[in-house]
Protein backbone atom coordinates (compact mmCIF):
# COMPACT_ATOMS: atom_id res chain seq x y z
CA UNK A 503 0.00 0.00 0.00
CA UNK A 504 1.41 3.37 -0.89
CA UNK A 505 1.08 6.37 1.38
CA UNK A 506 0.02 9.76 0.10
CA UNK A 507 1.17 11.61 3.18
CA UNK A 508 3.88 14.21 2.95
CA UNK A 509 5.32 15.63 6.11
CA UNK A 510 4.69 19.33 6.59
CA UNK A 511 7.81 21.38 7.02
CA UNK A 512 7.62 24.61 9.09
CA UNK A 513 7.87 26.57 5.86
CA UNK A 514 4.90 24.78 4.36
CA UNK A 515 2.94 25.34 7.60
CA UNK A 516 3.50 29.08 7.31
CA UNK A 517 2.39 28.89 3.69
CA UNK A 518 -0.81 27.05 4.71
CA UNK A 519 -1.50 29.62 7.41
CA UNK A 520 -1.19 32.37 4.84
CA UNK A 521 -3.67 30.62 2.57
CA UNK A 522 -6.09 30.16 5.47
CA UNK A 523 -5.73 33.84 6.40
CA UNK A 524 -6.50 34.78 2.80
CA UNK A 525 -9.56 32.50 2.63
CA UNK A 526 -10.80 33.94 5.94
CA UNK A 527 -10.43 37.40 4.52
CA UNK A 528 -12.58 36.54 1.50
CA UNK A 529 -15.02 34.60 3.71
CA UNK A 530 -14.51 31.40 1.70
CA UNK A 531 -14.16 29.01 4.63
CA UNK A 532 -17.18 27.34 6.16
CA UNK A 533 -17.52 28.14 9.85
CA UNK A 534 -16.11 25.40 12.04
CA UNK A 535 -13.67 23.87 9.56
CA UNK A 536 -10.63 25.98 10.23
CA UNK A 537 -10.49 28.81 12.75
CA UNK A 538 -10.56 32.29 11.24
CA UNK A 539 -8.81 34.71 13.53
CA UNK A 540 -8.90 34.33 17.32
CA UNK A 541 -7.09 31.48 19.09
CA UNK A 542 -5.38 28.83 16.95
CA UNK A 543 -7.70 25.83 16.57
CA UNK A 544 -7.10 22.10 15.98
CA UNK A 545 -5.19 21.40 12.79
CA UNK A 546 -7.70 20.75 10.02
CA UNK A 547 -8.45 17.08 9.35
CA UNK A 548 -9.61 16.22 5.87
CA UNK A 549 -13.36 15.51 5.98
CA UNK A 550 -14.05 11.77 5.69
CA UNK A 551 -16.47 10.61 3.02
CA UNK A 552 -19.95 9.80 4.39
CA UNK A 553 -21.05 6.17 4.74
CA UNK A 554 -22.97 4.62 1.84
CA UNK A 555 -26.77 4.90 1.70
CA UNK A 556 -28.87 1.76 1.85
CA UNK A 557 -32.36 1.93 0.36
CA UNK A 558 -34.99 -0.77 0.94
CA UNK A 559 -38.61 -0.03 0.01
CA UNK A 560 -39.44 3.42 1.38
CA UNK A 561 -36.70 3.15 3.99
CA UNK A 562 -33.23 4.56 3.68
CA UNK A 563 -30.28 4.51 6.03
CA UNK A 564 -26.76 5.92 5.96
CA UNK A 565 -24.48 3.01 6.83
CA UNK A 566 -21.50 3.46 9.14
CA UNK A 567 -18.32 4.20 7.18
CA UNK A 568 -16.79 1.09 5.59
CA UNK A 569 -19.97 -0.95 5.09
CA UNK A 570 -21.16 -1.55 1.52
CA UNK A 571 -24.78 -0.90 0.56
CA UNK A 572 -24.37 -3.08 -2.55
CA UNK A 573 -23.64 -6.17 -0.44
CA UNK A 574 -26.80 -6.38 1.66
CA UNK A 575 -29.20 -9.33 1.73
CA UNK A 576 -32.86 -8.37 2.26
CA UNK A 577 -35.56 -10.72 0.91
CA UNK A 578 -37.98 -9.10 -1.58
CA UNK A 579 -40.99 -9.91 0.60
CA UNK A 580 -39.54 -8.22 3.69
CA UNK A 581 -38.30 -4.72 2.82
CA UNK A 582 -37.17 -2.61 5.75
CA UNK A 583 -39.54 -0.10 7.36
CA UNK A 584 -39.28 1.97 10.51
CA UNK A 585 -42.43 0.37 11.98
CA UNK A 586 -41.13 -3.18 11.41
CA UNK A 587 -37.72 -2.32 12.84
CA UNK A 588 -39.28 -0.86 16.01
CA UNK A 589 -41.64 -3.82 16.44
CA UNK A 590 -38.71 -6.20 15.89
CA UNK A 591 -36.68 -4.33 18.48
CA UNK A 592 -39.43 -4.86 21.07
CA UNK A 593 -39.78 -8.55 20.24
CA UNK A 594 -36.00 -9.04 20.36
CA UNK A 595 -35.82 -7.66 23.91
CA UNK A 596 -39.09 -9.24 25.12
CA UNK A 597 -38.59 -12.28 27.41
CA UNK A 598 -42.27 -13.14 27.00
CA UNK A 599 -41.36 -14.94 23.78
CA UNK A 600 -39.91 -17.71 25.99
CA UNK A 601 -41.76 -20.40 27.90
CA UNK A 602 -40.81 -19.17 31.38
CA UNK A 603 -40.95 -15.47 30.43
CA UNK A 604 -37.31 -14.98 31.42
CA UNK A 605 -35.19 -15.45 28.28
CA UNK A 606 -35.11 -12.99 25.38
CA UNK A 607 -32.90 -12.87 22.30
CA UNK A 608 -30.91 -10.19 24.15
CA UNK A 609 -30.13 -12.65 26.97
CA UNK A 610 -27.62 -14.34 24.66
CA UNK A 611 -27.08 -11.51 22.15
CA UNK A 612 -26.70 -8.56 24.53
CA UNK A 613 -25.86 -5.10 23.11
CA UNK A 614 -23.67 -4.50 26.17
CA UNK A 615 -21.61 -7.60 25.32
CA UNK A 616 -21.04 -7.06 21.61
CA UNK A 617 -24.46 -8.68 20.90
CA UNK A 618 -23.08 -11.92 22.35
CA UNK A 619 -23.15 -13.17 25.96
CA UNK A 620 -19.54 -13.29 27.15
CA UNK A 621 -19.80 -17.03 27.89
CA UNK A 622 -18.03 -19.95 26.17
CA UNK A 623 -21.44 -21.56 25.50
CA UNK A 624 -24.84 -19.99 26.12
CA UNK A 625 -27.22 -20.57 29.01
CA UNK A 626 -30.89 -20.64 28.08
CA UNK A 627 -34.11 -21.52 29.81
CA UNK A 628 -33.61 -22.99 33.30
CA UNK A 629 -29.87 -22.26 32.98
CA UNK A 630 -29.33 -25.13 30.52
CA UNK A 631 -26.19 -24.78 28.40
CA UNK A 632 -25.76 -25.69 24.76
CA UNK A 633 -22.64 -26.75 22.89
CA UNK A 634 -22.01 -23.61 20.85
CA UNK A 635 -20.83 -20.07 21.47
CA UNK A 636 -23.33 -17.29 20.85
CA UNK A 637 -22.20 -15.40 17.72
CA UNK A 638 -22.70 -11.67 17.42
CA UNK A 639 -25.85 -10.35 15.74
CA UNK A 640 -23.94 -7.35 14.30
CA UNK A 641 -23.73 -6.97 10.50
CA UNK A 642 -26.11 -9.85 9.76
CA UNK A 643 -27.41 -7.50 7.01
CA UNK A 644 -24.55 -8.76 4.83
CA UNK A 645 -25.16 -12.52 5.30
CA UNK A 646 -27.79 -14.84 3.97
CA UNK A 647 -27.15 -18.17 5.73
CA UNK A 648 -27.17 -18.05 9.53
CA UNK A 649 -25.70 -20.15 12.39
CA UNK A 650 -22.18 -21.55 12.70
CA UNK A 651 -23.17 -24.33 10.28
CA UNK A 652 -25.37 -22.16 8.02
CA UNK A 653 -28.46 -24.31 8.60
CA UNK A 654 -30.91 -21.35 8.61
CA UNK A 655 -31.62 -20.06 5.12
CA UNK A 656 -31.97 -16.44 6.24
CA UNK A 657 -32.58 -14.25 9.29
CA UNK A 658 -36.35 -14.64 8.99
CA UNK A 659 -35.98 -18.43 9.27
CA UNK A 660 -33.34 -18.13 11.97
CA UNK A 661 -35.39 -16.00 14.39
CA UNK A 662 -38.02 -18.67 15.05
CA UNK A 663 -35.38 -21.33 15.85
CA UNK A 664 -34.33 -20.21 19.35
CA UNK A 665 -37.95 -19.72 20.43
CA UNK A 666 -38.56 -23.44 19.86
CA UNK A 667 -35.15 -24.70 20.94
CA UNK A 668 -35.76 -26.69 24.16
CA UNK A 669 -32.63 -25.36 25.83
CA UNK A 670 -32.81 -21.77 24.54
CA UNK A 671 -36.31 -20.29 24.89
CA UNK A 672 -38.11 -23.64 25.27
CA UNK A 673 -41.43 -22.60 23.74
CA UNK A 674 -43.71 -23.60 20.86
CA UNK A 675 -44.70 -21.12 18.17
CA UNK A 676 -48.37 -21.47 19.24
CA UNK A 677 -47.38 -20.77 22.85
CA UNK A 678 -45.35 -17.72 21.85
CA UNK A 679 -48.25 -16.37 19.75
CA UNK A 680 -50.72 -16.89 22.62
CA UNK A 681 -48.40 -14.87 24.88
CA UNK A 682 -48.05 -12.05 22.35
CA UNK A 683 -51.79 -11.89 21.63
CA UNK A 684 -52.33 -11.44 25.38
CA UNK A 685 -50.23 -8.25 25.37
CA UNK A 686 -52.72 -5.64 24.11
CA UNK A 687 -50.39 -3.08 22.45
CA UNK A 688 -48.81 -5.68 20.18
CA UNK A 689 -51.95 -5.98 17.99
CA UNK A 690 -51.86 -2.37 16.67
CA UNK A 691 -48.07 -2.52 16.37
CA UNK A 692 -48.31 -5.58 14.07
CA UNK A 693 -51.08 -3.92 12.07
CA UNK A 694 -48.99 -0.76 11.56
CA UNK A 695 -45.90 -2.75 10.63
CA UNK A 696 -47.56 -5.12 8.16
CA UNK A 697 -50.57 -3.15 6.90
CA UNK A 698 -53.22 -5.62 8.09
CA UNK A 699 -54.23 -7.12 11.44
CA UNK A 700 -52.69 -10.38 12.62
CA UNK A 701 -49.95 -11.70 14.87
CA UNK A 702 -48.32 -14.64 13.10
CA UNK A 703 -45.05 -16.51 13.50
CA UNK A 704 -43.87 -15.40 10.05
CA UNK A 705 -44.44 -11.76 10.99
CA UNK A 706 -42.54 -12.21 14.25
CA UNK A 707 -39.61 -13.59 12.22
CA UNK A 708 -39.83 -10.76 9.67
CA UNK A 709 -39.96 -8.02 12.32
CA UNK A 710 -37.03 -9.44 14.32
CA UNK A 711 -35.00 -9.88 11.12
CA UNK A 712 -35.68 -6.23 10.20
CA UNK A 713 -34.39 -5.01 13.55
CA UNK A 714 -31.31 -7.26 13.29
CA UNK A 715 -30.53 -5.77 9.88
CA UNK A 716 -29.96 -2.37 11.45
CA UNK A 717 -27.63 -3.72 14.15
CA UNK A 718 -24.44 -2.56 12.47
CA UNK A 719 -20.76 -2.11 13.26
CA UNK A 720 -18.46 0.06 11.16
CA UNK A 721 -16.54 3.34 11.21
CA UNK A 722 -13.59 1.67 12.94
CA UNK A 723 -10.01 3.03 12.86
CA UNK A 724 -9.48 0.58 9.97
CA UNK A 725 -12.31 2.21 7.95
CA UNK A 726 -11.02 5.70 8.65
CA UNK A 727 -7.59 4.62 7.48
CA UNK A 728 -9.07 3.12 4.30
CA UNK A 729 -10.97 6.38 3.72
CA UNK A 730 -7.76 8.37 3.77
CA UNK A 731 -7.15 9.25 7.41
CA UNK A 732 -3.63 7.86 7.36
CA UNK A 733 -2.96 8.26 11.08
CA UNK A 734 -6.10 6.31 12.11
CA UNK A 735 -4.13 3.06 12.55
CA UNK A 736 -1.27 2.80 15.05
CA UNK A 737 2.06 1.69 13.60
CA UNK A 738 1.58 -1.68 15.26
CA UNK A 739 -1.93 -2.09 13.78
CA UNK A 740 -0.65 -1.06 10.34
CA UNK A 741 2.06 -3.76 10.53
CA UNK A 742 -0.62 -6.20 11.72
CA UNK A 743 -2.73 -5.35 8.66
CA UNK A 744 0.19 -6.21 6.38
CA UNK A 745 0.58 -9.60 8.09
CA UNK A 746 -3.21 -10.18 7.94
CA UNK A 747 -3.24 -9.53 4.18
CA UNK A 748 -0.02 -11.39 3.26
CA UNK A 749 -0.64 -14.92 1.99
CA UNK A 750 2.92 -15.90 2.97
CA UNK A 751 2.58 -14.61 6.54
CA UNK A 752 -0.83 -14.45 8.30
CA UNK A 753 -2.97 -15.49 5.33
CA UNK A 754 -6.00 -14.31 7.32
CA UNK A 755 -7.58 -12.40 4.43
CA UNK A 756 -8.06 -15.60 2.44
CA UNK A 757 -11.08 -16.38 4.63
CA UNK A 758 -11.71 -13.12 6.50
CA UNK A 759 -12.20 -11.37 3.17
CA UNK A 760 -13.84 -8.11 2.14
CA UNK A 761 -15.25 -5.23 4.17
CA UNK A 762 -17.09 -7.55 6.59
CA UNK A 763 -14.04 -9.80 7.07
CA UNK A 764 -15.74 -13.03 6.05
CA UNK A 765 -16.00 -15.11 2.88
CA UNK A 766 -19.41 -16.41 4.15
CA UNK A 767 -17.99 -19.91 3.71
CA UNK A 768 -17.15 -22.89 5.94
CA UNK A 769 -13.72 -24.16 6.98
CA UNK A 770 -12.17 -26.71 9.32
CA UNK A 771 -9.53 -25.13 11.59
CA UNK A 772 -9.58 -28.13 13.93
CA UNK A 773 -11.42 -26.29 16.73
CA UNK A 774 -12.81 -28.95 19.09
CA UNK A 775 -11.64 -31.81 16.87
CA UNK A 776 -9.76 -33.38 19.81
CA UNK A 777 -13.03 -34.05 21.65
CA UNK A 778 -14.31 -37.65 21.83
CA UNK A 779 -17.52 -36.62 20.02
CA UNK A 780 -16.57 -33.63 17.91
CA UNK A 781 -19.20 -31.18 16.65
CA UNK A 782 -19.26 -31.92 12.90
CA UNK A 783 -20.49 -28.43 12.01
CA UNK A 784 -21.36 -27.87 8.36
CA UNK A 785 -21.33 -31.64 7.71
CA UNK A 786 -24.61 -31.87 9.65
CA UNK A 787 -26.25 -29.73 6.95
CA UNK A 788 -24.63 -30.95 3.72
CA UNK A 789 -23.55 -34.53 4.64
CA UNK A 790 -20.50 -33.87 2.46
CA UNK A 791 -17.34 -35.54 3.82
CA UNK A 792 -15.21 -32.42 3.18
CA UNK A 793 -17.51 -30.36 5.41
CA UNK A 794 -16.64 -32.37 8.53
CA UNK A 795 -15.64 -30.03 11.35
CA UNK A 796 -16.13 -26.96 9.13
CA UNK A 797 -17.74 -23.82 10.59
CA UNK A 798 -18.74 -20.46 9.13
CA UNK A 799 -16.06 -17.78 8.98
CA UNK A 800 -17.28 -15.15 11.47
CA UNK A 801 -17.03 -11.41 10.86
CA UNK A 802 -14.12 -9.80 12.73
CA UNK A 803 -15.80 -6.43 13.13
CA UNK A 804 -15.98 -5.39 16.82
CA UNK A 805 -14.45 -8.76 17.65
CA UNK A 806 -12.85 -7.23 20.79
CA UNK A 807 -16.35 -7.14 22.30
CA UNK A 808 -17.39 -10.77 21.87
CA UNK A 809 -14.85 -12.93 23.72
CA UNK A 810 -14.54 -15.86 24.19
CA UNK A 811 -13.97 -17.01 20.63
CA UNK A 812 -14.61 -19.84 18.17
CA UNK A 813 -17.78 -21.93 17.76
CA UNK A 814 -17.24 -23.60 21.13
CA UNK A 815 -15.83 -20.55 22.96
CA UNK A 816 -12.57 -22.43 23.50
CA UNK A 817 -10.22 -19.46 22.98
CA UNK A 818 -10.43 -16.86 25.75
CA UNK A 819 -8.64 -13.89 24.15
CA UNK A 820 -7.53 -12.56 20.78
CA UNK A 821 -3.94 -13.37 21.80
CA UNK A 822 -5.03 -17.00 22.28
CA UNK A 823 -6.69 -17.01 18.84
CA UNK A 824 -3.48 -15.72 17.21
CA UNK A 825 -1.43 -18.40 19.05
CA UNK A 826 -3.89 -21.02 17.80
CA UNK A 827 -3.33 -19.93 14.17
CA UNK A 828 0.42 -19.68 14.71
CA UNK A 829 0.48 -23.36 15.76
CA UNK A 830 -1.35 -24.23 12.52
CA UNK A 831 -4.76 -24.83 14.12
CA UNK A 832 -5.41 -28.35 15.35
CA UNK A 833 -4.31 -30.86 12.71
CA UNK A 834 -6.97 -33.40 11.74
CA UNK A 835 -8.01 -35.31 8.66
CA UNK A 836 -10.22 -32.49 7.36
CA UNK A 837 -8.03 -29.47 8.22
CA UNK A 838 -8.31 -26.63 5.67
CA UNK A 839 -5.27 -26.46 3.41
CA UNK A 840 -5.10 -22.74 4.17
CA UNK A 841 -4.21 -23.46 7.80
CA UNK A 842 -0.54 -24.17 8.56
CA UNK A 843 2.04 -23.12 11.17
CA UNK A 844 2.86 -19.43 10.68
CA UNK A 845 6.13 -19.06 12.66
CA UNK A 846 5.28 -15.50 13.68
CA UNK A 847 7.50 -13.60 16.13
CA UNK A 848 6.22 -12.08 19.39
CA UNK A 849 6.02 -8.61 17.78
CA UNK A 850 4.15 -9.99 14.75
CA UNK A 851 1.56 -11.57 17.05
CA UNK A 852 1.12 -8.34 19.03
CA UNK A 853 0.75 -6.46 15.73
CA UNK A 854 -1.96 -8.85 14.50
CA UNK A 855 -3.87 -8.36 17.75
CA UNK A 856 -3.50 -4.56 17.39
CA UNK A 857 -4.99 -4.83 13.91
CA UNK A 858 -7.93 -6.94 15.16
CA UNK A 859 -8.50 -4.27 17.83
CA UNK A 860 -8.59 -1.58 15.13
CA UNK A 861 -11.69 -3.27 13.65
CA UNK A 862 -13.81 -2.09 16.57
CA UNK A 863 -15.89 0.99 15.81
CA UNK A 864 -19.31 2.56 16.02
CA UNK A 865 -22.26 0.26 16.77
CA UNK A 866 -25.81 1.06 15.68
CA UNK A 867 -29.03 -0.47 17.01
CA UNK A 868 -28.08 -0.72 20.68
CA UNK A 869 -31.02 1.34 22.02
CA UNK A 870 -33.26 -0.73 24.26
CA UNK A 871 -37.03 -0.34 23.72
CA UNK A 872 -39.79 0.27 26.23
CA UNK A 873 -41.70 -2.99 26.24
CA UNK A 874 -45.47 -2.80 25.67
Ligand code: HEC
Nearest residue numbers: 606607610624625626634635636637648649650661664670
Ligand atom coordinates in the same frame (compact mmCIF):
# COMPACT_ATOMS: atom_id res chain seq x y z
C1 HEC B 1 -29.87 -19.34 25.10
C2 HEC B 1 -29.10 -18.42 24.29
C3 HEC B 1 -29.70 -17.89 23.02
C4 HEC B 1 -30.92 -17.26 22.86
C5 HEC B 1 -32.02 -17.04 23.88
C6 HEC B 1 -30.95 -16.84 21.47
N1 HEC B 1 -29.80 -17.17 20.83
FE1 HEC B 1 -29.28 -16.70 18.96
N2 HEC B 1 -27.72 -17.95 19.07
C7 HEC B 1 -27.29 -18.59 20.20
C8 HEC B 1 -26.27 -19.55 19.86
C9 HEC B 1 -25.53 -20.48 20.82
C10 HEC B 1 -26.11 -19.48 18.45
C11 HEC B 1 -25.21 -20.35 17.58
C12 HEC B 1 -25.95 -21.66 17.36
C13 HEC B 1 -25.46 -22.43 16.18
O1 HEC B 1 -24.73 -21.89 15.35
O2 HEC B 1 -25.84 -23.60 16.07
C14 HEC B 1 -27.03 -18.43 17.99
C15 HEC B 1 -27.10 -17.98 16.68
C16 HEC B 1 -27.84 -16.87 16.29
C17 HEC B 1 -27.74 -16.18 15.02
C18 HEC B 1 -26.80 -16.55 13.88
C19 HEC B 1 -25.67 -15.58 13.76
C20 HEC B 1 -24.66 -16.01 12.74
O3 HEC B 1 -23.61 -15.35 12.64
O4 HEC B 1 -24.85 -16.99 12.01
C21 HEC B 1 -28.64 -15.16 15.04
C22 HEC B 1 -28.92 -14.15 13.94
C23 HEC B 1 -29.33 -15.23 16.31
N3 HEC B 1 -28.81 -16.26 17.05
C24 HEC B 1 -30.39 -14.41 16.68
C25 HEC B 1 -31.22 -14.72 17.77
C26 HEC B 1 -32.56 -14.19 17.94
C27 HEC B 1 -33.27 -13.26 16.98
C28 HEC B 1 -33.03 -14.72 19.12
C29 HEC B 1 -34.40 -14.51 19.75
C30 HEC B 1 -35.55 -14.93 18.96
C31 HEC B 1 -31.97 -15.55 19.67
N4 HEC B 1 -30.91 -15.54 18.80
C32 HEC B 1 -32.04 -16.18 20.91
C33 HEC B 1 -27.77 -18.38 21.47
C34 HEC B 1 -29.01 -17.83 21.73
Ligand code: HEC
Nearest residue numbers: 752754757769773797798799800811812813823827838840
Ligand atom coordinates in the same frame (compact mmCIF):
# COMPACT_ATOMS: atom_id res chain seq x y z
C1 HEC C 1 -9.23 -21.20 6.31
C2 HEC C 1 -9.98 -19.99 6.60
C3 HEC C 1 -9.47 -19.07 7.71
C4 HEC C 1 -8.23 -18.48 7.82
C5 HEC C 1 -7.04 -18.62 6.89
C6 HEC C 1 -8.28 -17.68 9.02
N1 HEC C 1 -9.51 -17.78 9.61
FE1 HEC C 1 -10.08 -16.92 11.37
N2 HEC C 1 -11.76 -18.06 11.38
C7 HEC C 1 -12.16 -18.91 10.36
C8 HEC C 1 -13.25 -19.76 10.83
C9 HEC C 1 -13.96 -20.81 9.99
C10 HEC C 1 -13.47 -19.42 12.18
C11 HEC C 1 -14.43 -20.12 13.14
C12 HEC C 1 -13.82 -21.51 13.42
C13 HEC C 1 -14.52 -22.37 14.46
O1 HEC C 1 -15.07 -21.84 15.42
O2 HEC C 1 -14.48 -23.60 14.30
C14 HEC C 1 -12.53 -18.33 12.49
C15 HEC C 1 -12.46 -17.64 13.69
C16 HEC C 1 -11.64 -16.55 13.94
C17 HEC C 1 -11.72 -15.69 15.10
C18 HEC C 1 -12.74 -15.80 16.22
C19 HEC C 1 -13.94 -14.93 15.94
C20 HEC C 1 -15.12 -15.20 16.83
O3 HEC C 1 -16.02 -14.36 16.82
O4 HEC C 1 -15.18 -16.24 17.50
C21 HEC C 1 -10.73 -14.74 14.97
C22 HEC C 1 -10.42 -13.60 15.93
C23 HEC C 1 -10.02 -15.03 13.75
N3 HEC C 1 -10.61 -16.12 13.14
C24 HEC C 1 -8.95 -14.31 13.26
C25 HEC C 1 -8.10 -14.80 12.24
C26 HEC C 1 -6.75 -14.33 12.00
C27 HEC C 1 -6.05 -13.24 12.78
C28 HEC C 1 -6.26 -15.09 10.96
C29 HEC C 1 -4.86 -15.06 10.37
C30 HEC C 1 -3.79 -15.37 11.30
C31 HEC C 1 -7.33 -16.00 10.55
N4 HEC C 1 -8.41 -15.79 11.36
C32 HEC C 1 -7.22 -16.90 9.50
C33 HEC C 1 -11.58 -18.99 9.11
C34 HEC C 1 -10.26 -18.63 8.84
